[in-house]
Amino acid sequence: MERYDLVYRLYDEFDTKTLQEYQEFVDVFPPIDSRVALEHWQDASDELEGRKDEIRSTFAAGETFAEIASRATRDQAFTALDLEAKYGRAVNVLVLDVDETLRSAGGTDNEIPRDTLHVLTEFHEAGVPIVICTGQTLENVKGFAIQGLGSEIVHSGTLSIVYEAGNGVFTPGHGADTKQLLYADLDPEIRDIFDTLRARMLPEAPESLRRGCHLQGNEFNVTMKPNYETGSNRAREIIDEALVHMIDQLGRAVSGALEGEEAISLDDETAADLGVDPTIAATRAFYADADPEIRAVLEQQGAYPDIGVAAVPDAIASLFERIDVAYYEADAAEIGSLELNKVAGVEHALSVLDVAEPFALVMGDSKSDLRVMEWVAENDAGIAAAPEHASRDTLDHVLTSDELVFDRGKSVDVLRTVYALNHLARLN
Template sequence: MERYDLLYRLYGNFDADAVRDAQDFVDLLPPLGSPVALSHWQAVDDELTAKKDRIRRALSDGDRYAELAARATRDQAFTALDLYTKYGRAVNALVLDVDETLRSAGQTDNEIPREVLHLLTQFHEEGVPIVICTGQTLENVKGFAIQGLGNELVHSGNVSIVYEAGTGVFTPGHGSDTKRLLYETLDDPVQSVFESVRGRVISDLPDALRGGVHLQGNEFNVTLKPNFETGSDDAEEVIDGALVYLLDLLGEALTDDPAGPDWARAYFAERDPEIAGVLDDRDALPTSEAAEIPDDVRRTLERVTVAYYHADAAELSAVDLNKAAGVRAALDVLGVDDPFVLVMGDSKSDLDVMSWAAENECGLAAAPEHSSPGVLEHVRETDELVFPRGDAASVLRTAYALNLLVD
C-alpha cells in the first residue's frame, strides 16, 4: 500500500495540475524566436524545476513521483498503479491504430494531435518500440508517420508499420527483414481468388457504383472506398452496394457454378450480423443456406474474409493476414521476445490484436468510446481503458505512468 499512500500525498499535498500544465507548456510550446517568448518559456521552465524539486525533497523516491506529477493526472496515475498491481509489468511496445484512434475526423480534424505525437516521442526515447497498425497502404502511413514523428525516429530501427491490416510489415533499419510481404506465404488457390477479384473489381463496376467508389491502392487486399465523406449518407449508400458487389465477385472467383455469388452471400451473412443486415436492407439476402455450400468452395471461403466498415469501406482480405499476425511479425523483427503491449484501436480488425494479447496475457487494450461494439465489450471486460473520441493522449499518459511505477 505504500505506493498508493505516496500517490495520495502527491496529489493531495501538491498542485500536480500546475506541474503538469508547466511540463506541457515546456514540451509542446518550445522556445520561439522572439526574446519575449524565450523569456516566458524560460520562466515557466525554471518554475517547473522548482515545483519538481519540492516534490523530490518531500517524498521518498521523489524523482519518480515528481515525474508522475508532470506526466499524469490523478486519475491516470491511480489507474496506472492499479495496472501495476494487477500485472507488475511495464509496457514494452505500443501497437497503435491510426484512424479514429490516434486521430479523429470529428474531434482532431483528422490530424494526430501534437500532444499525442510528443508522447510517442517520449516512449521512443525510453526505448519502447512503436508498431503502427493500420488498414491503410504503406505509402500513406509512411507519409504521415514521417511528417508527424520525423524521419529520424521512423528510421531509428525501433518503429514498425503493419499495413493493409496485416498484409505486410515495414520496419526500416532491419536489413533483409525491413519489409516482410506476408501475403506471399498464402497458397495458390487463395492468391488466385484475389487476382481474379482485383482484375475485375473496377472494370466490372455496376453503373450504380461508378463515380461513387474507388479502389484503394493496396498491395494485396481489395478495398473499395467511398468518393464521399466517410460516415455520410452517400458514403453509406455506395459502401453498402460495394459490399454486395464484392461478395458476388468473390463467389464468381471461387467457382464456375452460377450459385457462387449466392454461396458467398450465405457464408458471410451467417458469420457477420452486420453483413446480413446490409444484405437484408438491400433485398440481397441469399436464397441458399450456408449448409448447402459445397465442401471445396467452403474450404476456400474459410481462407478469405470480407469486412464491412459502415460508410467507410468494403474489403476482401485473407484470414491468415490480419493485424494480429502482422503485429506478431513486427514484434519478431523488433526483437520484442516477451511482449507486454498496449493495443489501441477501434475496429473489428483491432479486436484480433486485443484478443491475441488477452489470450496470451501479453498486453492491455484501449479504445475510443465510439468503437465497434465488440471492441468496447472486450476493453470494458479487461481493464476498462475507454477514452473520449480524439483523446488518445489520456491512455498514453496512463501507460507512461505505469512504466514510471515499474521498478
C-alpha cells in the first residue's frame, strides 16, 4: 500500500498537469530554424527540469516518480499501479496494429500522431522491441515507419514488421532472418483454393456487389470492402450481402479442390430443399456454427442452411479449420488462412528479436488482433488494449481483462500507462 500512498502524494502535492504540458511541448516541438523559437524551447526545457528536480528531491525514488508525473496522468498512473500489482512485470515488447489503432481515419487524419510516435521512441530508447502487426503490405508499412519513427529505429534490429496479416515478417538487421515469407510453407491445396477465390470473387459477384464493393488483401487474404462510408447503413447492407457471396464462393472453391467422394452427400429431396449446392450449404453451416455474427447475417439474408454442422464431412471440415471467414459489421467481409495469421507472424517476430519470455502490450481493433490478445492471455504473456470502436469480440476481451480501452486516435494514453508501469516495475 505504501507505493499507492506515494503516488497519491505525488499527484496531490505537485502540479503534474502543468509538468506534463511542459514535457509534451519539449518532446514534440518541431525542428524550426529560428533563434527565437529555440530560445523558447530552451526556456521550457529549463522549467521542465526545475519542476522535475523538485520531485527528485522529495522522493527516495525521485527519478522514477519525476518521469511518471511528467508522462502519465493521475488515472494512468493508478492504472499502472494496478497492473504492476496484478502482474508484477514490466512490458518487454510492444505488438501494435496500425489502422484504427495507432492511427484513425476518424480521429487522426489517418496519420500516427506525433505524441504517439514520440512515446514509441521512448520505449525504443528503453530497450523495448516494437512489433508492428498489420494487414498492410510491407512497402506501405516501411514507408510510414521510416517517416514516423526514423530509419535508425526501423533498422536498429529491435523493430519487426508482421505484414499482410501474417504473410511475412520483416526484421531488419538480422541477416538471413531479416525477411521470412511464411506463405511459402502453405500446402498447395490451400494455395489453390485462395487462387480460385481471388480469381472468381468479383467476376462472379452480382452487379450490386461489383458496384458496391472493392477487393483488398493478398494471395491468402481476400477482403471485400464497401464503396460507401464505413459504418453507414449502405455499407452494412453491402457487406452483409458480400459475406454470403464470399462464403458461397469458398464452398465452390473447396468443392472443386476435393475429389468427388469427399464432397457432401445428401439424398435428392434434402438437396433440393436446400436450394443451393450441398457443399455451399455445408460451408454456410460450418461458419454459422463458428461465429454467431456470421449466423445472424446468414439468417437475415435468408441464407441460413437447413442442415447442421454435423453434416459437414471430415474432409471438408479439415479444410475449413485452416481457413477463416471474418465479418466486420459495415466495414469488411474477409477470408484468410488461419496458418497465416497475426499470431504466427508475432511468434516468428519474437523469435527473431530473441524475446524468449515475452510480456507484451498488444494493441488492436479487429478479430485478427483479438487472436494475438487471446494468445498472450493463454500463455500469461501480456496485456491487451483496444480503441472504443473496436470489433465487439475484441472489445469484450479487453473489458473483461484489464479494461484498457482508449478513445479513437488516443493510443498514446495506453502507451503512457504502460510507460508508467515499466518505471514502477523497476522499483521491485
